Amino acid sequence: MAMDMWLKEMQLEGEGVAMSYKIKETLLRKQTQYQDMAIVDSEVFGRMLILDGIVQTTIKDEFVYHEMISHIPLFTHPNPKKVLVVGGGDGGAIREILKHKSVEKAVLCEIDKDVVDACKKYLPEISCALDDPRCEVFIGDGIKYVKEHKNEFDVIIVDSTDPFSIAEGLFGGNFYKDIYEALTEDGIFVAQTETPFFLPDTVRKVFSDAKAIFPVTKLFMAAIPTYPGGYWSFTVGSKKYDPTQVDITKIPEMDTKYYTPEIHKACFVLPKYIKEVIGE
Amino acid sequence: MAMDMWLKEMQLEGEGVAMSYKIKETLLRKQTQYQDMAIVDSEVFGRMLILDGIVQTTIKDEFVYHEMISHIPLFTHPNPKKVLVVGGGDGGAIREILKHKSVEKAVLCEIDKDVVDACKKYLPEISCALDDPRCEVFIGDGIKYVKEHKNEFDVIIVDSTDPFSIAEGLFGGNFYKDIYEALTEDGIFVAQTETPFFLPDTVRKVFSDAKAIFPVTKLFMAAIPTYPGGYWSFTVGSKKYDPTQVDITKIPEMDTKYYTPEIHKACFVLPKYIKEVIGE
Structure with a gap:
């Protein structure tokens, strides 16, 4: 047998x-x-x-997460040139970011070199863009990296593990203040922020921390089969551009499996219980 | 221990x-x-x-399914008076249907009396409206019941188990033809139609069967934590009213936890891979 x-x-x-x-x-x-x-x-x-x-x-469902964490901020910013991913050692966000022709440089700051090496070897469909000349892989602590860069990135994506892990410091106000400083004057930040169904307190705190720092703060959702509850939140903090006010008729065609210009708007429409979680 | x-x-x-x-x-x-x-x-x-x-x-996540399968058709029809639920022995859809004041009669046609009895005893939060005077519980075969009623219901809701079960006959063209006949001249039908992520062939067939019969056919999605993949499809077949063209400013306030007028529109915006499943 x-x-x-x-x-x-x-x-x-x-x-x-x-x-x-x-x-x-x-x-x-x-x-x-x-x-x-x-x-x-x-x-x-x-x-x-x-x-x-x-x-x-x-391999089967990564497209949802990587497309949504990348294309929402990159199609909100009118001309993103320099992008930072904190975490995301699998390279999936980098792959999506580099689909945007405006992007000149995408830095991946991942703390665990073994994750990058393993994904390069075993998950080439996801990690394929890590060797792109526009990508720089930096192995180190994301909190320290963000603190040491000021006014540099048009978009910062926090693609972390759960807050009950080594990623704990990537959730919350102190880190978001440093992100604010590391962004250019019209920069945008997005982070994966867990499940509102199972962890409403986590989502509430993270959203409230972001809202205290960024002039525009929005929550959007994506349906990810392998994540608990299947319905995942992402928080956008933006200095200038409102992701819900993008003129979607101007978004160019892109090779995606989940994201569409219409989804760009619809993903910000929240079920009532999630609106209540974030007090909207 | x-x-x-x-x-x-x-x-x-x-x-x-x-x-x-x-x-x-x-x-x-x-x-x-x-x-x-x-x-x-x-x-x-x-x-x-x-x-x-x-x-x-x-108990914890039933609200998503029951609200979405009920309020989408009932807020699409301008004046739903008589509603049929096929299956749905737990009574959750009936509870939501009877929140609509226009509804004069809601018939539950459930094949398995034991399900109704068990839900009345153990799940009163869900089954609470089954004793409402506007509700009639009919124990019998839904296929036969629908065949025997013509031009009678403004809304028919198919709240079934999976197609690989006793509910097999509730998925597909023959049953949808009988539903068409059982609906009034401007009637609307909705059914739970499984997960496009895991069962794309099932969703494709069911949607195509409905589309061959109803002038207006649309797919909408809801995020249900306990269903496989967490993201569930529902198919609407309508003789006259388009659920995506509803004037949501006219939808009255209702006691819900998932449904909102904005969700009524957003739930029809499909991720690209789901659009491709149904050929749209």
């Missing part, structure tokens, strides 16, 4: 829901300097990156 | 993903005439109705 192997992901810090994936093969398992990393090949979602037991990205 | 009990739901006919819920207590387990039924109390989602191993509805 063939081995029947399942990966069980204990979601929400193990508090009562778990997602299981049938696994064909474990391609890599390594304790890095920062986290327990694995790359597995699953029946339904193909290859997956797993950090500290949590599914980060999969 | 306390018993650590988890319900493992094999999603998508057991093909490689499963969702597990920590269970406090099994309140009911019964083999009915039609299916294996259970009511359990879970840590995260509260009480749940499970049929043939598939989670049908839960």
Whole structure:
């Protein structure tokens, strides 16, 4: 009989829901300097990156997250030239960012070199743009990197793991103040900000922290099958441009699987319980 | 040590993903005439109705499904008086339908009396409107019921289990023809039509079947945490009114947790891969 192997992901810090994936093969398992990393090949979602037991990205559904975290800010800013991704060592956000011809430089600041190396080797569909000449990969602490750069980036994307992890410092007011300073005068910031259904307090705090710093603060949603609850929030903080006021008739055609100009507007329309979470 | 009990739901006919819920207590387990039924109390989602191993509805997230399957058609029709629900033995759709003052009669046609009885006893938050004088509960086969009624209902809602179950006959052209006949001359039909991410062929077929019969056919989406992929499709077939052309400024305030007039429009804006599934 063939081995029947399942990966069980204990979601929400193990508090009562778990997602299981049938696994064909474990391609890599390594304790890095920062986290327990694995790359597995699953029946339904193909290859997956797993950090500290949590599914980060999969071949089959990564397009939703990477398109939405990238194209919303980059199609809100009229001329994004320099972009920073904090985290995002898989390279998926970089791949989407470099679809924008205006972008001259995209810096990836990832703390864990092993994640970048593993994704280059095992997830080339996602990491393919990391060797692009417009991309610079910097291995280091995102908090320190952002603090050391002022008035430099048109867009900053925080593509982090969950706040109950090494990414804790990437959620909240102190970091957002440094991001504000690292942005140019009309810069835009976006971060993945967890599930309003299961973690309303986290979403509320993060949104409120961003709102205290940025003149324009908006929450948008995307449907991501492998994330808890399947419905994920992203927070945009902007110095000037309102992502909900973009003239979508001017957005050019782009090779995407989730994002469309119409989705650019619709993703900011929130179900009533999520409006209530962020007090809108 | 306390018993650590988890319900493992094999999603998508057991093909490689499963969702597990920590269970406090099994309140009911019964083999009915039609299916294996259970009511359990879970840590995260509260009480749940499970049929043939598939989670049908839960106290914590039922509002999304029941609001969206009901308010979209009922706020599209300008004056819905008589409404039929096929399936939906938990009573959640009936509860939402009866929030509309124009509704004079809502018929629930459920094949499995045991489901209605169990939901009345264990899920009163959902089934509460089944005893309303405007509601008639009819225990019987939905296909037969629809065939025997002509030009009678302003809205018909198909609130069924999955097509790989006793509900198979509730998906597809033959049934939709009978629904067309059972509707009044400006009637509207809506059905839950599964997950475009995991079951694109099912969604494509059902949508195409509806489109062959109804002058106006549209797909809308809602984010439901306990359904596979978390992002569920509903198909609207309408003889006259276009649900995307509703004047949402005229929609009155209603006690909801997901639905808003703005969501009424935004839920029809589809991610690119879903547009492609239905050929739009």
